[in-house]
Amino acid sequence: xxxxxxxxxxxxLVATLAAGFIFVLARSRQRLDYEPVVxxxxxxxxxxxxxxxxxxxxxxxLTLGRIPYPALAGVSQPTQVIEAVGYQWWWELSADEVDxxxxxxxxxxxxxxxxxxxxxxxxxxxxxxxxxxPGYVNRLVHTFERPGRYRILCLEFCGVVHHDxxxxxxxxx
Amino acid sequence: xxxxxxxDLPPLGRRLVLGYLAVAGSVFLLMMSVGLxxxxxxxxxxxxxxxxxxxxxxxxxxxxxxxxAMAGAAIMxxxxxxxxxxxxxVLAVNLATFLVGAVMVxxxxxxxxxxxxxxxxxxxxAISGGQWSLAAAATFMGGLLVIGTGxxxxxxxxxxxxxGRYGGLGRxxxxxxxxxxxxxxxxxxxxxxxxxxxxxxxxxxxxGAAVLSISIANLYFxxxxxxxxxxxxxxxxxxxxxxxxxxxxxxxxxxxILPVYTGRPWKPNRVFLAAWTASTVxxxxxxxxxxxxxxxxxxxxxxxxxxxxxxxxxPVLVVxxxxxxxxxxxxxxxxxxxxxxxxxxxxxxxxxxxxAIIDAVIVVNKVMHNTMWVPGxxxxxxxxxxxxxxxxxxxxxxxxxxxxxxGDTASAPAPADSGLDRLGLGAYLVGGLGFVGVFxxxxxxxxxxxxxxxxxxxxxxxxxxxxxxxxxxxxALVFLLTFLGRLPRLWARA
Numbered sequence: 001x002x003x004x005x006x007x008x009x010x011x012x013l014v015a016t017l018a019a020g021f022i023f024v025l026a027r028s029r030q031r032l033d034y035e036p037v038v039x040x041x042x043x044x045x046x047x048x049x050x051x052x053x054x055x056x057x058x059x060x061x062l063t064l065g066r067i068p069y070p071a072l073a074g075v076s077q078p079t080q081v082i083e084a085v086g087y088q089w090w091w092e093l094s095a096d097e098v099d100x101x102x103x104x105x106x107x108x109x110x111x112x113x114x115x116x117x118x119x120x121x122x123x124x125x126x127x128x129x130x131x132x133x134p135g136y137v138n139r140l141v142h143t144f145e146r147p148g149r150y151r152i153l154c155l156e157f158c159g160v161v162h163h164d165x166x167x168x169x170x171x172x173x
Numbered sequence: 174x175x176x177x178x179x180x181d182l183p184p185l186g187r188r189l190v191l192g193y194l195a196v197a198g199s200v201f202l203l204m205m206s207v208g209l210x211x212x213x214x215x216x217x218x219x220x221x222x223x224x225x226x227x228x229x230x231x232x233x234x235x236x237x238x239x240x241x242a243m244a245g246a247a248i249m250x251x252x253x254x255x256x257x258x259x260x261x262x263v264l265a266v267n268l269a270t271f272l273v274g275a276v277m278v279x280x281x282x283x284x285x286x287x288x289x290x291x292x293x294x295x296x297x298x299a300i301s302g303g304q305w306s307l308a309a310a311a312t313f314m315g316g317l318l319v320i321g322t323g324x325x326x327x328x329x330x331x332x333x334x335x336x337g338r339y340g341g342l343g344r345x346x347x348x349x350x351x352x353x354x355x356x357x358x359x360x361x362x363x364x365x366x367x368x369x370x371x372x373x374x375x376x377x378x379x380x381g382a383a384v385l386s387i388s389i390a391n392l393y394f395x396x397x398x399x400x401x402x403x404x405x406x407x408x409x410x411x412x413x414x415x416x417x418x419x420x421x422x423x424x425x426x427x428x429x430i431l432p433v434y435t436g437r438p439w440k441p442n443r444v445f446l447a448a449w450t451a452s453t454v455x456x457x458x459x460x461x462x463x464x465x466x467x468x469x470x471x472x473x474x475x476x477x478x479x480x481x482x483x484x485x486x487x488p489v490l491v492v493x494x495x496x497x498x499x500x501x502x503x504x505x506x507x508x509x510x511x512x513x514x515x516x517x518x519x520x521x522x523x524x525x526x527x528x529a530i531i532d533a534v535i536v537v538n539k540v541m542h543n544t545m546w547v548p549g550x551x552x553x554x555x556x557x558x559x560x561x562x563x564x565x566x567x568x569x570x571x572x573x574x575x576x577x578x579x580g581d582t583a584s585a586p587a588p589a590d591s592g593l594d595r596l597g598l599g600a601y602l603v604g605g606l607g608f609v610g611v612f613x614x615x616x617x618x619x620x621x622x623x624x625x626x627x628x629x630x631x632x633x634x635x636x637x638x639x640x641x642x643x644x645x646x647x648x649a650l651v652f653l654l655t656f657l658g659r660l661p662r663l664w665a666r667a
Binding site for chain 1: 223224227288289290294296297300301302304400401402405437444464466467468469472475476479480483487490491494495498499501502503504505506507508516519520523524527528531532534535536537539540541542543544546613614616617618619621623624625626627628630
């Protein structure tokens with residue numbers, strides 16, 4: 001969901017930018033006095049500035065209302081907890097089965113170097129992540145909507161077997 | 174407004190700039206080829222073991238960051254030296270330290286098998302799982318330290334010269350006009366940008382040196398430890414700022430060269446100065462967007478990072494990219510490869526900022542961080558943005574030389590670029606757009622970054638990305654050969 005929106009929004013905005021460049025380049029060989037060009041461009045620039053702000057402020061407020069940090073997100077104490085510790089190069093999980101539809105708190109840390117705790121669904125889509133860091137416990141709260149076998153992939157480069165650092169979690173009804 | 178007098182570029186300085194560009198251009202091509210090898214390996218078209226892949230990855234990133242910094246410094250020095258008295262000796266020292274540091278970095282990787290990534294994320298350099306020795310880790314980080322020291326000296330020399338000429342760094346940023354409306358001695362864009370680069374990079378390099386020094390000490394004295402979260406903050410502050418400043422140095426080429434092509438000045442007015450002062454702050458404080466998935470960070474810092482990342486794009490889009498469009502719009506410009514590359518660089522920088530800002534939205538970062546989306550956006554503004562500025566500057570110098578050889582009159586038409594040069598630009602444009610597009614698409618499909626071996630589901634992206642990467646390398650090869658072919662005559666004219 002988040003990925004599709006990010007992709008479509010990026011394509012739309014980059015395409016708009018490209019259209020602006022093509023518009024200007026197509027007319028660049030014609031010659032006009034600079035002063036009227038500047039006057040017109042400054043007017044346009046003011047509008048562009050305000051358009052970015054007017055679009056950006058509500059978008060920022062809206063997205064900040066959905067941040068995943070337990071301390072700010074107002075998450076109630078989940079009843080399902082998994083302790084996850086990263087090692088070079090495996091995951092140690094205190095449990096590997098949880099219920100769908102109920103929040104799970106992952107308490108993620110590392111015994112050696114930095115790792116990344118990325119939860120992938122059966123379609124290989126990343127659904128949530130946090131970093132696993134020595135000396136710290138990162139609390140990630142996630143509610144699995146669908147049952148299935150989810151994979152934990154390492155998302156922080158941690159050495160030569162980084163890409164094989166995979167674990168599984170079974171999500172049941 | 175006082176007229177700006179141009180100083181003559183010292184011959185040694187001119188030759189050193191050429192040397193910087195030759196080194197940077199060669200590293201660009203070599204490390205792009207290494208990048209192509211990595212994509213071919215992920216595509217399973219080339220058998221490369223994971224140990225070698227991660228060594229190539231480490232070398233690719235470290236060398237390209239260094240080469241971007243060298244190219245950016247060359248552009249900055251070339252134009253800044255027209256306005257303030259810089260020391261060619263310091264420029265030479267930075268070239269020497271870069272070469273020494275580069276040998277250390279490459280030696281650590283090639284001989285010592287070091288492969289902890291260019292970000293040397295503490296404590297990975299010390300805990301390799303038997304892949305590399307402590308000496309290799311120390312040599313790699315020592316090499317970065319040597320390179321950083323050279324750049325620290327270079328930026329301090331720029332700051333010294335700017336303070337000497339304008340009376341302070343605030344004046345170098347044009348604050349008298351910005352805050353008081355005093356337009357008696359407004360610094361040109363090259364001075365404003367160089368002031369910003371000096372402020373940001375001095376702070377960044379000192380932070381980088383601190384974390385590098387402690388990390389090296391930790392290798393041999395394990396009781397010397399560093400808080401991993403503090404280390405991460407220092408590393409990303411250094412890395413984010415240092416990489417971004419390469420673009421802020423290189424963009425001086427756009428400010429200085431497009432006016433030559435269009436006959437229109439790029440005047441530093443209040444909006445321009447406000448944008449650069451804002452960028453000075455933004456580039457320093459935006460780095461926590463690299464730590465959005467470190468939930469142990471203070472939440473206010475991460476919320477602020479999202480907000481600052483959004484606002485930091487505004488000066489790029491609304492002032493610099495918009496200014497470039499304004500200056501060429503109906504200007505009667507005669508396009509060639511140099512001006513084409515500079516215009517492409519504006520699109521690359523502004524275009525790359527868009528997915529970067531989107532990635533800095535915390536809820537998006539939750540499903541995009543450390544996926545291919547990240548190399549997608551930074552290759553967008555580095556490959557199509559920063560490197561296009563550097564290659565555009567190389568073509569500009571080559572053209573300047575041709576004009577001079579043809580009789581040295583301002584109106585003398587320079588010989589046109591060859592068909593091969595134009596083909597190179599086409600290959601670079603198409604290859605670059607395709608290459609970053611595939612990265613971004615892979616990122617939205619959740620393909621992780623920095624994985625030596627990919628799952629079968631991801632291979633189509635890797636294979637398509639490899640084809641586009643080959644096109645980019647072909648374009649860069651043409652650019653470099655053109656510049657190197659012209660280099661002896663440029664050297665002789667210096």
